[in-house]
Amino acid sequence: AQSVTQLDSQVPVFEEAPVELRCNYSSSVSVYLFWYVQYPNQGLQLLLKYLSGSTLVKGINGFEAEFNKSQTSFHLRKPSVHISDTAEYFCAVSGKAGGSYIPTFGRGTSLIVHP
Amino acid sequence: NAGVTQTPKFQVLKTGQSMTLQCAQDMNHNSMYWYRQDPGMGLRLIYYSASEGTTDKGEVPNGYNVSRLNKREFSLRLESAAPSQTSVYFCASDRTDYEQYFGPGTRLTVT
Numbered sequence: 001a002q003s004v005t006q007l008d009s010q011v012p013v014f015e016e017a018p019v020e021l022r023c024n025y026s027s028s029v030s031v032y033l034f035w036y037v038q039y040p041n042q043g044l045q046l047l048l049k050y051l052s053g054s055t056l057v058k059g060i061n062g063f064e065a066e067f068n069k070s071q072t073s074f075h076l077r078k079p080s081v082h083i084s085d086t087a088e089y090f091c092a093v094s095g096k097a098g099g100s101y102i103p104t105f106g107r108g109t110s111l112i113v114h115p
Numbered sequence: 116n117a118g119v120t121q122t123p124k125f126q127v128l129k130t131g132q133s134m135t136l137q138c139a140q141d142m143n144h145n146s147m148y149w150y151r152q153d154p155g156m157g158l159r160l161i162y163y164s165a166s167e168g169t170t171d172k173g174e175v176p177n178g179y180n181v182s183r184l185n186k187r188e189f190s191l192r193l194e195s196a197a198p199s200q201t202s203v204y205f206c207a208s209d210r211t212d213y214e215q216y217f218g219p220g221t222r223l224t225v226t
Contacts, residue, residue, distance in 0.1 A: 107155060107157040
């Protein structure tokens with residue numbers, strides 16, 4: 001079984017400040033890790049993913065995340081946020097179940113950027 | 116490319132009514148998924164289809180059925196809608212590296 005915990009349900013921050021959204025996971029098998037963003041009244045879209053290789057992963061819109069296997073974490077960071085980054089962010093893990101990799105999503109973190 | 120499309124965008128049902136949510140993708144992906152999204156619960160997997168002709172239950176399958184009509188289309192059916200099925204439903208498909216592509220969602224209200 002696998003699970004994802006997003007440690008903060010809401011993160012308020014001022015524009016141009018740095019931000020970190022935290023994600024921890026548990027799994028008994030090797031996993032792939034993802035961060036998705038959801039803007040109001042839209043579907044989810046991929047920010048970045050970790051499949052293998054370098055543990056620091058860069059994504060779209062200036063976001064990056066670091067895979068830490070020993071701490072089973074995949075925290076998302078951005079050095080300077082914009083108003084337009086206000087959205088819901090979801091961490092997801094895909095581990096092998098049978099012949100397929102089935103994703104599990106966290107409950108989401110609402111990032112609120114204030115001017 | 117349209118990506119993943121879903122119909123309808125909105126639907127209101129009375130308790131006990133049935134309906135089918137339609138999903139199609141034009142990216143030649145093998146796997147397709149149905150999720151529901153409820154406030155504070157994230158996305159929960161209802162059913163998935165790893166390939167044409169196969170379907171499997173996810174975390175919350177009760178009250179739903181699915182059909183993988185062909186490689187492009189994956190429908191979700193509510194046989195007898197209940198208020199607990201009020202939610203936003205998302206269809207998704209994924210590439211071989213497991214990056215998921217989502218549709219715009221269907222907002223369903225059951226009264």
